[in-house]
Structure formats: structure tokens, C-alpha cells
Amino acid sequence: MTTARAAGILLAKELRLEFRARELLNATIVFALVVVVLFSFSFDPTSAESRRLGPGLLWIAFLFAGSLMLHPSFGREQANQTLDALRMAPISPFALLLGKMLANFLFLSAAEVILVPVFAVLYNVSLAGVVGRLAIVLAMGTAGLCITGTVFSAIAAHARMRELLLPLLLLPILAPLLIAAVEATASLFAERPVIDTTWLAILAGFDIVFLTASWLLSDFLLEE
């Protein structure tokens, strides 16, 4: 079976699980909303300030929500040793990883689709005219978050205190992604929105470097 086909089947399995339980997406969205609301209490920004602070807040909320949401990706395979069953399947380990990355990407993107308009209303940011460009920035940032996050979820699943460990491993490595995504989003929220290709290049670099690394290291990551 080709890697793409195997990854597609695993993606369908992850989506089916989520549609039946509907636990991950709801919790993620509400958690991100809580971060946005708490931020407003702790800084009480004026509308000019929220234009400046908004992109950072938005990405911090996504990163925190993502680092919590990604844990069950491999964590819930532990309960009934289903990961062992998946490993016995005649597919490449990278297909297994890729299926989960795609599923996480779709979950987090779905959460963002709901969160970004809410954020725009709460912080008086106009999205008119930048939706398409914003989608590119969001997609590239979310991809990097899900690539590294899925790999680290597989690492953390074998450790003690894994819920705490995943954000600890994941958040520092996302520093370049956070800077690039925030700056790219900020230039879209500016008075005269522009898309900054320098930051898109950093985001693309992040995605490519870590996707390649996960492809090369997937055999070691998922070995028994």
C-alpha cells in the first residue's frame, strides 16, 4: 500500500473517531476562547492596542490549545494498546505519522475557522479583504505546529507525566514559528494590509525542515 493511501485511511479513522466522540474539538475551541477572554482581562487593551497585540494573542491561544489538543493524538492509542496494532499493519511508520498530522491539522484548522471571526468581533479587527491571505498564514503556521506536535506526542506518549511533558517539549521549539506567524498576521491586520513574504519563507522553512526530519526519523520514533 502506498504511503499516501495508508495515510488517507488512517486520516479517515481519526476523523470518524472524532465525529463519534466530539470531545477534542469542543474542548480546544473553548480553551482557546478562555485564553482570549483572560487576555482581555489582564491587559484591558484599547482598540489601537488590540490591533498591535492581537496577532500575538491569537497565536498564543492557538499554540496553547494545540499543545493540549495534540496530546491525545498518540496518548489515546495507549489505553487499549491500539498503537501496537497499528504498528503491525503493513504500512510505513511515516504513513501512520502523516495520517495523524493531517487529522490534527484539520482539527486545529476547524477550531481556527470558528475562533478567528470570534476574535475579530471581540477585538474589533476587520477581516474584510484579507481572508484569503490570512488563510495562507494560518495554514502554514498550523502545519508547522501539527508536524512537530504530532512527533512530540508520539515521544511523550511513552513518558511519565506526559500531559505536562508535551507542552514543555513543544512550545520552545515553536519559537521561530510563533515569531514568523505573529509578524505575518500583524502585517495583515495593519492599516494597509500586506502579505510579508519574508515571514512566509520562515514558516515554509520550518514546515519543510521538520516534515523532512519526521519522515527520516519516523522509523525510530514508532519502533517497538
Added chain:
Amino acid sequence: MARRVPITLVVAALMFVAGYAALFIAPDERTMHEIQRIFYFHLGSWTAMFTALSVAFVANIGWLLTRKPRWDWLGVSSVEVGVVSCTSGLITGVLWGKPAWGIWWTWDARLTTCFILWLLYISYLILRGLLDEPQRRATLSAVFGIFAFLDAPLVYASNRLWRGQHPSPVIFGGPDSALDPRMGKVLVVCMIAMLGVMLIVLVDRYRLERMRHELDELRVEAESRSASAGPALTSATKS
């Protein structure tokens, strides 16, 4: 083992010479004067850190490709030594930053990169502490170590574009950098001395890791022997 004492003495003497040279031989700096003398140890710490973390990166790959335990011992030893060097670099930098820039800390590319590296490699050590099974600990921490090392250039590039306050390199900085040749010589002595200290600690840490490994193996062997000797003996040794 027999060579250990003379080597340690040589490095200690070199360190003494380096300290003396940095404080008394190196010429006075034009704008910062005495404060600038911390620079010789500041750069020495970073040299030691980058060497140690590069060794760790090679060791991580070495473990994944060969599965020889010595690569794992080298990996964890060099990360620990690298974190200590990084801490020393950060502290000397903060001490220098206050009088030279008027602030302890700034979110400049180099400072941020080293701080993020420090956090990443501390996470590596925490991760190792939370993985119980030795084989898996070695493999998963090696994968994380490779990811952490790959992140360094990205952190640097993104911070470089974001803002820059740290002075650009004067050493090897081109023809107009106008460095007093004596400064260059003192710097080389300091860098070699600090690398020497780093290597001695690294070798000792590596030996400690090997001994731990041997101890674990002996313990497993002792347990399997007492188990095969019969249930009566096992319960006696356990109580």
C-alpha cells in the same frame, strides 16, 4: 585513567594563564574599559556550548544508526555539559549587558537563540528523566535532540529578522574591525582553556554514565540469578 591527573593539571594551568591574560595582559578596551574583560570568558562559554551541542547532535545520529550504547552515553553527557556552558554564557552575558548596554537582557537574535536552546536542552534532560525503559529513552531522546538542534538556525534566522541589538562580530568581522592583536591572542588562549575544561567534564560525565549502565546490568543479572535460585531465596533477599 593514568593520564587523567596530568591532563587535568595542564588544563588547570591553562585556565590560570587564561584568567591572568584576560585580566592583566589584554589591552584596555576603548569604550567599555575593564568591563570588556568578561568577554574572553563569555565567548569561551559559547565556544564550549556549541562544541558540546554539536557533539550531542552527532551522538544522537550515531545512536540511531548504530545502537551502540556509548553513543547514548555521549549524547546525554554532552547535552549536560552544553547546558552548563550555556548557563555560564548567559550569566556572563547578563553581567556584561547591564554596564555595557544599560539593561540586563534584551530579546536580540543571539540572546534569544541561546535562551531557547537552553530551554530545549533542559527539556531534553527532563524528557530523559521521564522515560523509564533504557532503549526507548535513548531512541526517543535522540529524536528530540535532533529536532532541537535543527531548530537552532530557524530560531536565529527568525530573531535576526525580528530585531538585533547584539553587536555584530568584531572578531573575524572583516578588515575594519580593528582588533588589537593582543586581544585576539588572549581570546584564543581563553577559548582553548574553556574548551579544555568542557572536555574534561564531558569525559568524566561519560565515564559516570558508563558506570551507571554497568551497575544497571549487574543489578539485572543479580535479580535473574536470585530468581533462578528459587522462590525461598528471592523472598529472603527482598525482605
